[in-house]
Amino acid sequence: MRSGGVRGSNFSIGGEQAEADPLLMEAFYESDDYRTVCSKDDPRCFVIARTGSGKSALLQRLEEENADHVVRVAPEDLSLNYITNLSVMRYLDDLEVSLDPLFIALWKHVLLVELIRHRYKVDSYVAKMNFLSTLREKIKRDPGKRQALDYLEEFQDRFWVEADERVREITEKFEEKINKEAKGSIGLAGGSAGKATATIGGGVADSFATETRRELTDRFQRIVNETQMARLNKMLKVLDEDILDSRQNFTYVVIDDLDRDWVDEKIANSLIRCLFRAVLDLQRIRNLKVIVALRTNIFENLDFGHRSGGQEEKFRSLSFHMRWGPAELRDLVGSRLRVASAKHGAPDASIDAVLPRVNTTRGDAFDYMLARTLMRPRDIIAFFNETFAVSADNERISWEDIKNAEDSYSYKRLLALRDEWKMSYPDIDRVFSMFTGAVVPMSRDDFTRRVEDVALLPADPQFRGGEWVAYYTAEMWRNPGGGWADWFGPLVALLYNIGFIGCMTGGQSTVRYVRTFPEFAERISNLEATVGFTVHPTFQAALDVRLDGLRRG
Incomplete structure (x- = not known):
């Protein structure tokens, strides 16, 4: 292996779960x-x-x-x-x-x-x-x-x-x-x-x-x-x-x-x-x-x-x-990369040596990858491992490697989100699929049409989530005189709180996600002020979400 490079499709920076993580003890990050x-x-x-x-x-x-x-x-x-x-x-x-x-x-x-x-x-x-x-x-x-x-x-x-x-x-x-x-x-x-x-x-x-x-x-x-x-x-x-x-x-x-x-x-x-x-x-x-x-x-x-x-x-x-910041996750990845690389004969490997160089067009590759996580160790470890798998014997990971790895990574993260919540919300993946092919940011009208389709899912005898969907959409049926937030607020709050969507407010259309604004969707006034919605970048590739009307990539 050349200095700083990554060789072999079996190279990884550890397992996604503690019980199956060979680097857990050697590369443990001692957080606050x-x-x-x-x-x-x-x-x-x-x-x-x-x-x-x-x-x-x-x-x-x-x-x-x-x-x-x-x-x-x-x-x-x-x-x-x-x-x-x-x-x-x-x-x-x-x-x-x-x-x-x-x-x-x-x-x-x-x-x-x-x-x-x-x-x-x-x-x-x-x-x-x-x-x-x-x-x-x-x-x-x-x-x-x-x-x-x-x-x-x-x-x-x-x-x-x-x-x-x-x-x-x-x-x-x-x-x-x-x-x-x-x-x-x-x-x-x-x-x-x-x-x-x-x-x-x-x-x-x-x-x-x-x-x-x-x-x-x-x-x-x-x-x-x-x-x-x-x-x-x-x-x-x-x-x-x-x-x-x-x-x-x-x-x-x-x-x-x-x-x-x-x-x-x-x-x-x-x-x-x-x-x-x-x-x-x-x-x-x-x-x-x-x-x-x-x-x-x-x-x-x-x-x-x-x-x-x-x-x-x-x-x-x-x-x-437990919440992780960008600096902590960068340190965690850096520590794991050093330990894993040393095992493969490259003790001086670092994030900067492995990822593409920062440039004015694409920006920082680590920031790009981190933005496509829910700011958790499991996500960033999984994304790096997917990228290593497609980079093969390349000395340095390329942007093309990252983009190619993103499709598989995003699909697996969407499955993981389903598995995390399926006990409480059976068939929630059917709700996620309603956003396939969306153009982000979505206008309120576009988002509303998709949520209305979600509200009709209980009519499908094969859908197992009728009880919880009926609960979250009840106001749409029993309160015809209610406002938008009264009708759609409970379902918006659910999708926001699990990290699936972000809400855009204000003249600058700042995107708010649950990690940095955990209480945002709990207030009716915030939902009323929301002018647009987006699927979290982690899941956009899996759902073929388009950016500004252009297909991804």
Whole structure:
């Protein structure tokens, strides 16, 4: 390989996903966000980010650098699907009993036991007894703490089993209490106590009169509320003062992958909200930092209403949104390029040596590529890799290489946008396709015609997104006297907020995108002032979008 050049179609600057990125550790870029997560004094612990922003890479790096002080909890390993599918849970849901106290207690229990197992290497009955003996001697002069220790004694020889088994055990005990109360209160099924399926089940609650429902709801709610467990909360004090009692024992707990299919979507909101509340309570433990990584769209859809006890402001104060600037992404690419090139025999490679020289006609090649990303590491890494793939043995990438790579890159980014949002908005790619062949900037009239076509999609029996499209276009049908922003505003806001479109305002027709103007589409006055629209440059090639009436390229 010649100095500064790129040789071979297999050259890349790393994988797009952390779990498949061979350069993650060698070329890791230490951003301000990473320093925030690592800080033992910064209380911000909820990492909010779009997919591809690097949150998983950040957490993997944290584990790599603090191998003996990180506990990772995987939501899919907690048997939460088992819990929520129990008939007793459906029964309580029918009665509108809040299960939040139970879910909060489960999260606290899982985290408490995982921390103890990690701190004392509790992996057998003997190890558990040694731990209890040591701790009992340490707290023998404190009656309250001795009582709290009884909570752990209840688990006997099951203390070191996997987290999902412990969660099931707590749930089964809760289930027995509900069944016992149900038999004593309403005699749903005579005979001996048994499983929920032999006593109560989903749909039974619907048969009760209003007064009976209210009485049952109150009784069962009291049982649920008891699962906050005074001894469990006292154990948190023991955790703070006697287990993680020094800076040497500082521990991070990492909870990621909350966006995966680990539980029924219907109750995922409640479980995540309860996790946030549990983490708030754990903030009192000085040598502990629980880090929860969550996708932006899931965070924004969390119901921080009355059930959160007015704690939404606290949740948001402990959150930080991962955002990348142009200089940071340039540094990230430069670092990866140096490491990857060194492996191929060119240790002095740099962005300037690889990309076309800046000229007055085409400008800066890196800026051109960056403008066709959503300002995320995954995007810029993918664009460079596509460009390397078409440049082959060329010493320096050419503008023609970049343009040729853009078609494939743009198509894959459009698919990635679909995959990011398809759970919330099925068949959203059908909406994207409505902008195929558009001339940008689009006038309001042209944009409106395309949005009206979107509103007609529910009439297609093959379209799976009828429910959400009907919701976002409802004002078009039920409010004939409404203004443009009333009719089209909800759908415009959606397409803007996911990064698909930009809005143009003012005499200079400045394009505004969600990254730099995140609240823009939330105000009716801003939408009314919008004079034109554009498809984000990332997706223009994939949709054959034309610039100023001319075909791309």
